[in-house]
Amino acid sequence: MSAAAPTPGADDANPAAGIDPQTGHQTSPGAPPAAAPDAGSCGPVEVVRLGVDDVAVFRALRLAAMTRSPDAFNSTYGEELAKPDAWYAERLAEDGVFAAGGRTQPQGMVGVRRYPTAKARHKAWLYGLFVAPEARGRGVGQALVQAALSHAAGEVDVELVLLTVVTGNAPAIALYERMGFEAYGVEPRAMKTPDGTYYDDLLMARPVP
Numbered sequence: 001m002s003a004a005a006p007t008p009g010a011d012d013a014n015p016a017a018g019i020d021p022q023t024g025h026q027t028s029p030g031a032p033p034a035a036a037p038d039a040g041s042c043g044p045v046e047v048v049r050l051g052v053d054d055v056a057v058f059r060a061l062r063l064a065a066m067t068r069s070p071d072a073f074n075s076t077y078g079e080e081l082a083k084p085d086a087w088y089a090e091r092l093a094e095d096g097v098f099a100a101g102g103r104t105q106p107q108g109m110v111g112v113r114r115y116p117t118a119k120a121r122h123k124a125w126l127y128g129l130f131v132a133p134e135a136r137g138r139g140v141g142q143a144l145v146q147a148a149l150s151h152a153a154g155e156v157d158v159e160l161v162l163l164t165v166v167t168g169n170a171p172a173i174a175l176y177e178r179m180g181f182e183a184y185g186v187e188p189r190a191m192k193t194p195d196g197t198y199y200d201d202l203l204m205a206r207p208v209p
């Protein structure tokens, strides 16, 4: 891990802070307000689809997710950092990748990828859902999942969206259930951290549209 990596768990409650699209670090408390909803606002959440020119934004969001919610994802900060720009560009070209709060100070992301093989093209995979801690509890996660579902529903013949979530991740499971996903199984020991801790994954699915 880079020496400049943000400290896991070093979150604060500054609602104006966002994610620096160059580094994935949280921006300073003095930074200009982000385009995401104001504290206490019930206004619409800005969600944009990222394109192939948004590699830096995508990478920054992935780095922020691995740093600030490391137990929620299979990947690690180091693995995300090591991926070449071409990896991110390919995902942006092929998948629906959405950012909340605009590109300047994005506050969250989600991706949805259609299975590429002939007999699985009726399914899509939702991945990488993350909202910066200071932006949570205001509907940003819901808006991101909705964008991913709408994208999947817009793809010809996609019938089902699948995802996995760590069984102990109550906020994420509650959000997915609110958005119509149902659990259909558990993968035991789906993830093993370097200290030897295992995490089970809940398998969830939802038909689209």
Ligand SMILES: CC(C)(COP(=O)(O)OP(=O)(O)OC[C@H]1O[C@@H](n2cnc3c(N)ncnc32)[C@H](O)[C@@H]1OP(=O)(O)O)[C@@H](O)C(=O)NCCC(=O)NCCS
Pocket: 041, 042, 043, 069, 072, 073, 128, 129, 130, 131, 132, 135, 136, 137, 138, 139, 140, 141, 142, 143, 164, 165, 166, 169, 171, 172, 174, 175
């Ligand atoms: C899971 C996660 C994405 C949820 O993001 P979020 O932006 O907080 O989600 P939402 O705001 O849409 O919903 C969270 C809560 O806010 C409430 N809420 C939604 N819109 C709201 C609004 N306009 N005003 C106030 N509250 C609102 C929801 O009812 C929900 O309430 P609950 O606590 O009773 O469940 C976020 O916690 C996260 O990034 N976690 C770490 C990464 C992770 O676990 N990702 C999933 C990997 S599978």
